């Protein structure tokens with residue numbers, strides 16, 4: 141278990157145009173926990189996630205990772221220690237799959253043998269045979285395969301914290317289930333702390349230790365285990381939101 145906790149204390153984000161994406165968030169992700177953020181479009185899920193690695197700077201309040209205020213750290217340094225997976229992955233187009241996965245190990249100065257072994261291990265874990273896929277370029281992969289490379293790249297250095305924004309969105313339904321299960325196994329084995337944004341309440345229920353249901357302005361309507369949230373919604377908003385799940 142090497143995950144680090146994430147704590148939001150009175151965190152607020154308002155954009156210059158006056159949009160309050162996150163009003164006053166108090167939330168804790170425990171070390172090693174997978175917390176899923178769900179809620180309607182525009183309720184502030186991605187903004188919440190992106191404040192953790194400072195792609196978005198909070199307007200006020202505190203966010204700490206492993207007990208250290210993220211604003212007190214160098215942003216580039218901070219991001220090297222936090223994995224980040226987004227839907228359209230953002231792989232480097234002119235680098236091979238293996239080179240993409242080796243990005244952060246390279247920045248951290250790992251030697252080539254250690255890096256090579258780690259790349260092969262990660263590609264195998266996400267179901268991509270290294271001998272077949274390692275030397276391909278992103279445009280030679282399917283959308284789902286690219287997504288797998290994105291997951292492998294984010295896990296390459298076994299970061300204590302992983303942020304995932306719709307990480308399995310581009311994977312076909314069958315491949316998605318398999319990748320979700322493989323991912324869950326890796327996450328448990330490594331003890332990685334994960335904050336995951338998803339539109340798929342089933343995905344949240346399958347993977348998450350706890351689910352936070354947001355309404356507009358990142359207001360936490362309910363936070364609890366998948367069972368608590370789906371079987372005992374605390375109000376009509378949550379009941380409505382999880383209705384899909386019961387259907």
Ligand SMILES: Nc1ncnc2c1ncn2[C@@H]1O[C@H](COP(=O)(O)OP(=O)(O)OP(=O)(O)O)[C@@H](O)[C@H]1O
Pocket residue numbers: 155156157159160161179180181182183184185186187188
């Ligand atoms: N750079 C920005 N400037 C102004 N408003 C923004 C900016 N980025 C996001 N917003 C607004 O902040 C609110 C929250 O956006 P956010 O992307 O966090 O929502 P979300 O819950 O992730 O939505 P979705 O599920 O549609 O991805 C929205 O009203 C959005 O329009």
